[in-house]
Amino acid sequence: MAFGSIDELEAALAERSYLADRGLATALYLALKLEKPLLLEGEAGVGKTEAAKSIAAALGAPVIRLQCYEGLDVASAVYEWNYARQLLHIRAAQDGTLHEADLFGREFLIRRPLLEAIESDVPVLLLIDEVDRADEEFEAFLLEVLSEFQITVPELGTITAKQRPYVILTSNRTRELHDALKRRCLYHWIGHPSVEREIEIVRLRVPGVPDRLAAEAARFAAELRSLDLQKPPGLAETIDWVRALTALGQQELDVENIQATLGSMLKYHEDLLSLRDDVLAGLVAGVRGG
Amino acid sequence: MAGDAVVRHVVVFGRVLREAGLEVGPGRVADALRALDSIDLDRHEDVYWALRQTLVARREDLESFDLAFDAWFLGAAAPRPSRVQDRPRPTGTRRKGGVPGPGPELDGGEQESGGWSADELLRSKDFAAMTHEEFVRARRLIARIAVSRPQRSTRRLRRDRKGTVLDVRSLARRSLATGGDPAVRAFRSRGEAPRKLVLILDISGSMEAYARALLLYLHAARGSGRAVETFAFGTRLTRLTRELATRDPEAALAAASKRVVDWSGGTRIGPSLKEYNDEWGRRALTRGAVVVLLSDGCERGDPAQIDAELARLARQAFAVVWVNPLKGDAAYEPLAGGMRAALPHVDRFLPGHDVASLEALGRVLGGIERRHAA
Secondary structure, three states, rough: OOOOOHHHHHHHHHOOOOOOOHHHOOOOOOOHHHHOEEEEEEEEOOOOHHHHHHHHHHHHHOOEEEEEOOOOOOHOEEEEEHHHHHHHHHHHHHOOOOHHHHHHHHHHHOOHHHHHHHHOOOOOEEEOOOOOOOOHHHHHHHHHHHHHHEEEEEOOOOEEEEOOOOEEEEOOOOOOHHHHHHHEEEEEEEEEOOOOHHHHHHHOOOOOOOHHHHHHHHHHHHHHHHHOOOOOHHHHHHHHHHHHHHHHOOOOOOOHHEEEEEEEHOHHHHHHHOOOOHHHHHHHHHHHOO | OOOOOHHHHHHHHHHHHHHOOOOHHHHHHHHHHHHHOOOOOOHHHHHHHHHHHHOOOOHHHHHHHHHHHHHHHHOOOOOOHHHHHHHOOOOOOEEEEEEEOOOOOOOOOOOOOOOOOOOHHOOOOOOHHHHHHHHHHHHHHHHHHOOOOEEEEEEEEEEEEOOOOOOOHHHHHHHHOOOOOOOOOOEEEEEEEOOOOOEEEEEEEHHHHHHHHHHHHHHHHHOOOOOOOOOOOOOOOOOOOOOOHOOHHHHHHHHHHHOOOOOOOOOOHHHHHHHHHHHHHHOOOOOOOEEEEOOOOOOOOHHHHHHHHHHHHHHHHHEEEEEEHHHOOOOOOOOOOOHHHHHOOEEEEEEEOHHHHHHHHHHHHHOOOOOOOO
């Protein structure tokens, strides 16, 4: 166990430019301490993947990432045989000297993320990203891997983890995950950050940002989230936006520079349209007054 | 170390959460105790997070958890059993008297239709005109309706002799016998899986005569396989997928009606669609799905919102089907503002007033094609 307390873990993350709030820090700490996978849910852009990468860096563990998608199968998630190599091997061998078992040795195995994580000699952080996108069949398979930390390759037998990987799963909640999978995990919902925290994060992530711009942008982001938008901006959007404004040499927000850059915050045409000039002017006056 | 007092505290707290509707098994309580062992119990905030992260597994349950936590550990007001009941009841709308039982009472008149009528007759009888006995028999028919769904091709490859993708794994194995010459080739092709199906049922006052039958249909639709999501709305939207998951239609109906607050309240189609789009559409539930709306289209609010929200929904959906029980009447014309606003975004507009029309709906869904670019 690398961290003696939640405070220590918080500090280690902050050193890697990741400001976790107390809730997330507690979740990560407990996941390590109880040796359970951690399921992180939250709106897009609140920093779920980033949290996993940062804790891995703090632990000094390599990240092995499995990006899920519809139709993800064993061949791309666990292992595949290297057929080209097998065929060449058959060609090179003398007639009748080759047995099927020779073809299915470890040297012909292509390791995909899950097997790689199980076989690793050092503890790794296994990041299973957007698990809600994978099919339910795959989720069932995942459940098996996460409860036993072993994988069976029919030709080779069962491979058990030498070092239990740290596991973080993220989900955007496009569908509800299986209760059985959830029971295996600690659960943390990441919400949008408070204005103060968002200012801190922006200052940390965008070097050279003027203080005033960071504060106004964070307040502006919070205002946008309180509007009735189809896709409210996440933290990632704020960071991108402030980066753009900083690159343009802006010191503070005004109606013109917002209009020129708002595309980094609002990704839907309807949302851009709904922010009429008078609404925008009102928002700008509000965040600058504060 | 978590002392006996804490253990007892957490065990009872788990029970409080179960009362509030959370699924808290013994495994979770054990996790909570281990978590408390690992943190500083004097830091109230850490205790909160440790319990929340071990005892809650769904965002929807966070609010109930917070209420219970405040009540139990901070001595605030006693938790309310379920936050669904906190919602203000719609005012100024027609309600049937009494507690919301298992669905709205069917009051198709008490007159007897005269003896036994064959299932065939029943199949084309308007739900609104059925007697209680007829409905009891009709529900059996509805429960048996097969809902077919269009297929989508998956990325996963299956063995298929007529496929077009070479199955190299099998090829390598078979080439052993021929010294590496690929004499026998095997192929794979893309598999198929049913498309997502989203059913959204209007249970407001004007739909009263049909809501119960259609809810049974929603339950039957779940039998068509995975990836079926069901919702109901009157003045606001409720997700019913979980409640309808049980196999027994009666139990499903009872569970669903417990969840739905506004049986037979007012109709707010526009705002409910918006709620759906904001909460579920944003999470990509609609994308690639066949969306079926079951409603009479009688909107109390502004039809312009139906226009806007349905357009938003239709842009993401594979196809949009509107089932309107009123359409069973040959003389019906979609003149109501809400229905008129909706039609431009709808791919198929169908009746749903009797068993036969629901059976037909299943066939339509199976053969539906991608909507034309709007």
